[in-house]
Amino acid sequence: MxxxxxxxxxxxxxxxxxxxxxxxxxxxxxxxxxxxxxxxxxxxxxxxxxxxxxxxxxxxxxxxxxxxxxxxxxxxxxxxxxxxxxxxxxxxxxxxxxxxxxxxxxxxxxxxxxxxxxLLAPHRILRRGLIDGVRYPDAALAVAEYVARTAVQTSVLAESFETVFNRAAVFSRNHALTRVTAELVFADPYHDHPRNSWTSPQLDDLVAEFRQDSRLKLAAARLGHAFLTRREALLHGDLHTGSVMVSDVDTRVIDPEFALYGPVGFDLGAFVANLLTAYFSQAGYVRSEDEQAAYGEWLLSQVAVFWQHFAQRYDQLWQAQTGGDAYPAALFQDPAGQTALALECQQVIASLFADTLGFAGIEIIRRVLGFAHNLEFESIADADLRAGLERQALALARRLLVEPGQFADIDGVIAAARALTQDRVAA
Amino acid sequence: MxxxxxxxxxxxxxxxxxxxxxxxxxxxxxxxxxxxxxxxxxxxxxxxxxxxxxxxxxxxxxxxxxxxxxxxxxxxxxxxxxxxxxxxxxxxxxxxxxxxxxxxxxxxxxxxxxxxxxLLAPHRILRRGLIDGVRYPDAALAVAEYVARTAVQTSVLAESFETVFNRAAVFSRNHALTRVTAELVFADPYHDHPRNSWTSPQLDDLVAEFRQDSRLKLAAARLGHAFLTRREALLHGDLHTGSVMVSDVDTRVIDPEFALYGPVGFDLGAFVANLLTAYFSQAGYVRSEDEQAAYGEWLLSQVAVFWQHFAQRYDQLWQAQTGGDAYPAALFQDPAGQTALALECQQVIASLFADTLGFAGIEIIRRVLGFAHNLEFESIADADLRAGLERQALALARRLLVEPGQFADIDGVIAAARALTQDRVAA
CATH class of the missing domain: 3.30.200.20 (Phosphorylase Kinase; domain 1)
Known part of the structure; x- marks a missing residue:
């Protein structure tokens, strides 16, 4: 019918x-x-x-x-x-x-x-390029620029609240896809739901463990609440590596159909998570160990590039604003005010960093245990091998969600990812 | 014209x-x-x-x-x-x-x-009753009940996000009065604006000091940003003691024309602030010192009643919910999940407490230095006396805004208010 x-x-x-x-x-x-x-x-x-x-x-x-x-x-x-x-x-x-x-x-x-x-040509989907082991030197940087610009320019940092509220009201009607996110990302993976799937039986123990893990479920629910209540900026809403098209010299973010006003860390976390799953999937591909290691390190370097470029540009773009209703320019015109505002911006960025880690953990978990899986893991035919790599990704995801304070900076996240894969090599 | x-x-x-x-x-x-x-x-x-x-x-x-x-x-x-x-x-x-x-x-x-x-009869405006030194034993408790119920029941803790987003979209069009709040509450008092007035010249030094005080301005701006971005629940939006009608046995919250979705602490802080200005204004009235002291203590006790009842009821009402999209019930059905959710609720309440203090500081400052002043201060004819009491209120407001971490609980706020008025008696 x-x-x-x-x-x-x-x-x-x-x-x-x-x-x-x-x-x-x-x-x-x-x-x-x-x-x-x-x-x-x-x-x-x-x-x-x-x-x-x-x-x-x-x-x-x-x-x-x-x-x-x-x-x-x-x-x-x-x-x-x-x-x-x-x-x-x-x-x-x-x-x-x-x-x-x-x-x-x-x-x-x-x-x-x-x-x-x-028509974007000769572009291809970034995720597929990463599966093939291609380096796109500017891709992560361009996506970071995209997030920084949309995060500042569509917010009350840059615009009147009337403009922002009117726009947010339009996107708040994006019910169908917001419901997909609310359920598939923030709820389903943490309880028994027929839409879930995972590499079974290899990961069955971890699935059972996650569903008993109150701290993990609480961290997920806390971010789910933030997703539904914090209207910081107009989000892309589904910013994984399949939503980015690349050529050797050009990067474009596509497919913003999940768009809504929400916490900026949600977009940031999605992209970081998908770079990390690309990293963890490396040992599943037939390349020389040297190639795998070098490409893995390049992927990790792009996590750092992404975060650092975002942080730098968000700071610059915010401080260049004078027309937003938040942090009114009239209050901070004196030198002391300018200094205070610059410090505040750094504090907000630190808070966005914590959000990013949490949302990255959420995204990894839903891509391994939920409905929509990532091609870089799915295309590893050997289920034992795949499950082992997924297990590494889930271990990091759990730490990102439950103990984000362990990570002082993005290098800490990268070191943790690296350590998880090296454990395996050593084992 | x-x-x-x-x-x-x-x-x-x-x-x-x-x-x-x-x-x-x-x-x-x-x-x-x-x-x-x-x-x-x-x-x-x-x-x-x-x-x-x-x-x-x-x-x-x-x-x-x-x-x-x-x-x-x-x-x-x-x-x-x-x-x-x-x-x-x-x-x-x-x-x-x-x-x-x-x-x-x-x-x-x-x-x-x-x-x-x-028609509410024989009700009168709570603010006027407080100026006359009348005790309304249930008023603060009833207002706390009102805030707790609206805070939980209109939020994604209790409802689907579709219902909440649709309602929030309607109230996001309340531009004119939201602009009043954005400017009169969060911006004007912190810089030179023709709508401001204060007891002058007595408070001129403090006004100049506040406008140089980057930490204070930043704290105000941070809460202004929260006011414009955090859509926690449907707020009353102007919950001062002039928005409450009381009789000996009945309490009603009126005048929700400033309604919008925002942070719950904004409503809580407004009511706390106006109880505190009532307290600080006591020495401006012709009553015996004993009467003043006893009535002041009753006002302070109502600050505690208000917060404690809100906290208790918010906790109960949240945990009785099963239909909201935030903190999905399916994730927390086991005993460990129930325990975790109860702890989370306490953490959220602690965070609402910090918000409440900050927004209370904001409300006191705008009522003393901004456009719309409070009758309990305005009706003190002796400008020197009035300014002295306003100075006490501003001293507490500044601490609430800049150093909210100093206050472990509502009793800490009450002790600080008491200490400020006793300093004056001792002086």
Whole structure:
């Protein structure tokens, strides 16, 4: 039985897509030539949507359409089409702040729930590049820049509260995907739920242990409460390495359909977590031990680059603001005030660091024990090997969640990750 | 020049009010008799609105109407009429949680921006009762109950995030009064602004000192940021002793027109602050020293009653919840989980306590150095005497804001307040 959809909605295919694009002169002009010359390829590999790449003689477009159900599950899990609207609004609201760090928004069709953005080529998904052992020297830095800019510029640090409250009200209607996060990220992995899966029976003991671990569950719930109540800035909402496209010289953050106002550490933690799972998965790949070690160290270095660049830019961007309703500029114009504000900024960044560690722990756990797993672990065929690496990741995740105070700085996190993998080598 | 108003809006007077009420059968029936029998009295003594008490042979009504400007200033400070809508929505949303602790909502007229609630008689404004030295044994306890219930029941501790986000989106449009708070409470008193006033020249030195005090300004700004970003629960938004009506046996919280989602400590701090200003003002009244001392001690005891009752009830009400999206019940069903959740609740209450102290400091400062002053100080004619008492209040406020960690519990706050007034007696 088909999931009911509103009038005017039809699932796109190649023919329908070409007919539609041909009816839009600006878009047709970008592609160039005639519709018969356009090549369409469906490439969606995420959990939710259709994604088409369209290439014409003079240019390309990428078209993303919501399906009325979760693609990876099928019609048995209906999912409102409106998620395309929130992705479109996020691209529209953040575009001027992150030019060159996100795809250019070209068109939105409210009836088709379809977004048209620039075609990114020769980009690929960062996660796949990392699985292949490719180094992208600027990727982590670019994502950090993206988070710093959106975190400051969409907040009451930079804007009037009226502007921020109005925008937050729009994104607070992103119920369907926020519910996915509330349940799949913050609840399901910590109790018995049919959507969960894990490498079994290898990790069964750890799953049982986690579900008995009140400190762990409490830390997860505390962050879940923060996720639902702290409206610090407009978040991407799903900032893993599958939401980043890279070429050798360019990095773009894509897919902000989970967008909502929330704690900045949620985006930061998601990206850190996925760099860490890439690191822990290294021993699952057929490379020389030297290659594995060197690439693993490069991945860890990118964790540091990511955090440090974020911290530096957040500091700079905040202190350059004068128009926000929070920390009103009129109170801090004297030299003593400027100094005090600079110290406060460092304190806020320290607090964002603690949040980041916690949310990173949450993200690792849900990617190993919950519904949506990470390809870098999933593509390790040997279940014993995979489980051993997942166990390392979970051990770090638990410490990040339960004992974040153990980590004085990002180097402490990196050292802990390294120690966990070396334990294994030594064993 | 009159401030422009929408079609259908007309400032009410006695005749218009009677004609209107006569057209509403349910309301006319409450009043009983004929319109010619109804008595109308305009009693608004706040800063913003018209308030009419209407009495008929069989019952009474209270009608509150927004004016298109700030009443206490006049048409030179226009103020959107929509504040009546937010007060109405707050009464409607919280009514079932605080039956008997707030006036019953009877009617709302969207075109007139007028709310009709039950007539509270023989109630009077708590602030005026306190100025007269009257003891209301249950008032602080009832207000604590009101805050505990609204804090838990309107939050993601008790409700789905969809319900909470939808409600928060409505109240996030309460721009005009939220702007009043953002500026008059969190910004103006800390820099040179024409809306400020204080007992001058007596307090000029302290005003200059505060505006140079980076730690103080930073603490104020940090709480201002929390006020604008932390959506913990639906707040009253202006919970001072002028927003509470009391009789010997009944207490009602009125006037939630500043309603918004925000940090619970903001409401708690406002009430604590106004009990403390009542305490500090005691030596300004012509009573025997014994009477002053005894009444002052009673006021301080109510600070403790207020906090302790809130803490106890917040704990009970939270732990009785099973339907909220935060701290999902499914994670904490085992005995260890129950114990952990109980400890977490105590930690959250400790954090609310710290917030309460900070927001109390903010409220005291803005009531002494900002735009809207407290009658208990204002009615002390002797400026030197008044300034001396205000100085005590400001000294405590500064400590609450800058060094909240000094206060292990509410008794510590009370001891500090007592010590400040005894210093003066000794001097």
């Amino acid at each position: 088909a999931v009911p959809t509103p009038d005017g909605y039809q699932i796109l295919n190649s023919d329908r897509l070409i007919t539609w694009l041909a009816s839009l002169p600006d878009l047709a002009a970008r592609l160039g030539g005639k519709p018969a010359d356009w090549q369409v390829e469906e490439v969606g590999d995420g959990n939710l949507n259709l994604v088409f790449l369209v290439r014409g003689p003079t240019g390309g477009l990428c078209v993303k359409q919501s399906l009325p159900y979760v693609r990876v599950v099928g019609e048995s899990w209906p999912m409102p089409l409106e998620r395309a609207f929130f992705e479109y609004r996020h691209l529209a609201e953040t575009g001027r702040h992150v030019t060159g760090l996100a795809p250019e928004l070209i068109h939105y069709d409210a009836a088709k729930f379809a977004i048209v953005v620039e | 009159a401030v422009p108003t929408p079609d259908g809006y007309q400032i009410l007077n006695s005749d218009r009010l009677i004609t209107w009420l006569a057209s509403l059968p349910d309301l006319a029936a409450r009043l009983g008799g004929k319109p010619a029998d109804w008595q109308v009295e305009e009693v608004g003594d706040g800063n913003l609105n018209l308030v009419f008490l209407v009495r008929g042979p069989t019952g009474g009504l209270c009608v509150k109407q927004s004016l298109p400007y700030v009443r206490v200033v006049g048409e030179s400070w226009p103020m959107p009429l929509e504040r009546a809508f937010f007060e109405y929505r707050h009464l409607a949303e919280t009514g079932r949680h605080v039956t008997g602790l707030a006036p019953e909502l009877i009617h709302y007229d969207a075109a007139k921006f007028a709310i009709v609630v039950e």
